[in-house]
Amino acid sequence: MKLGDPIAPLSLYGFRRILSKFRFRNRCGVAISGGVDSLLLAYLVSQLKISSQAPFFGAALIVDHHARPDSTREAQHVQKLVTNWGLKSVILDLPQIPSRRTSSTFEKDARELRYSVLAEACLQYKLPDLLVAHHADDQMETFFMRLMMGSRAWGLAGMEPIAPIPGYPSTESNDLRLLRPFLGLRKSHLIATAKFNNIKWLEDPTNGDPSYTSRNAIRKFLSNESALPEALRPSRIIPLLESLSRNRHRTRAQVANLIQKSQRNVNLYMGTVDIIFPAKFKMATDQALVRYLTGIANMITPYEKIKISAMDTAVDTIFRRTWASPNQFTAGGLLWTLHNEADNEADNEADNEA
Secondary structure (H helix, E strand, O other), X not given: OOOEOOOOOOOHHHHHHHHHOXXXXXXXXXEEOOOHHHHHHHHHHHHHHHHOOOOOEEEEEEEEOOOOOOHHHHXXXXXXXXXXXXXXXXXXXXXXXXXXXXXXOHHHHHHHHHHHHHHHHHHHOOOOEEEOOOOHHHHHHHHHHHHHOOOOHHHHOOOOOEEOEOOEOOEOOEOOEEEOOOOOEOHHHHHHHHHXXXXXXXXXXXXXXOXXXXXXXXXXXXXXXXXXXXXXXXXXXHHHHHHHHHXXXXXXXXXXXXXXXXXXXXXXXXXXXXXXXOHHHHHOOHHHHHHHHHHHHOOOOOOOOOOHHHHHHHHHHHHOOOOOOOOXXXXXXXXXXXXXXXXXXXXXXXXXXX
């Protein structure tokens, strides 16, 4: 999917084509807040249900966050609306968010609670796919938020069209997927489509308050595109996001190859990992090597989770060695000791070629 400018209302045929790229399964939940994005998504799913010749089940999962006095009344209004469209629906009550609105963790805490409630509903009603209405403008806001937090290229690539539900990684007993079919569309495109289909949506007044959350502040900053510097306009940011996304895809494939080619002996009882690196590992990108080593280290680290940046030293010391590089060092709360197997293998290959 490409992030593009709006040219016409999204048709049901166009929506069906987007879903076909996801290998869409015929049971899904739609996360709904009542805004234009999620209501349009629910409407298109309802039309898909009506027009589908194969068995299809879509359920509207309406989140009542109780953050505003009118939230319950609005959730009930949305439920009546989607019921008229022929969708089964349930209102999910969000527990009280532990942090205050002014807290730096408020957005994170609210997001985790929301996904937890949605995931549990998907498991309860046997809905393997959860559709959410994130779009290209959300993606740009995410880019700037992560840029301010110092994210690397991987994080700056933003949200992915297909991902596990946060906090619910895929396992043999859990194949839940989070799908973002609108990620390639601008919000103006969605609004045009909603108006074309006479959809009446709700406006959350807090979304326009730049003091409410950091995302709101960024949204306000980006709202006047003509006033933005050329380098920060969507015409520049969208292609950059596409490039970052392609790079992330290549890196993920490279990490999978590294995992396949390396030899590992993990002893969880002793808290050790012995790894033999083929000489060709030195040809991998630093980004791929950092993520590979982070995955290995997370198996035995005493920390809850290792930061990606903690493995920079390990990559330099193991794969970008100089005469001053030590044979023993610490990274990610672990002691790393280098032996000569990889160097010997590289030397032997060189001797054979000579």
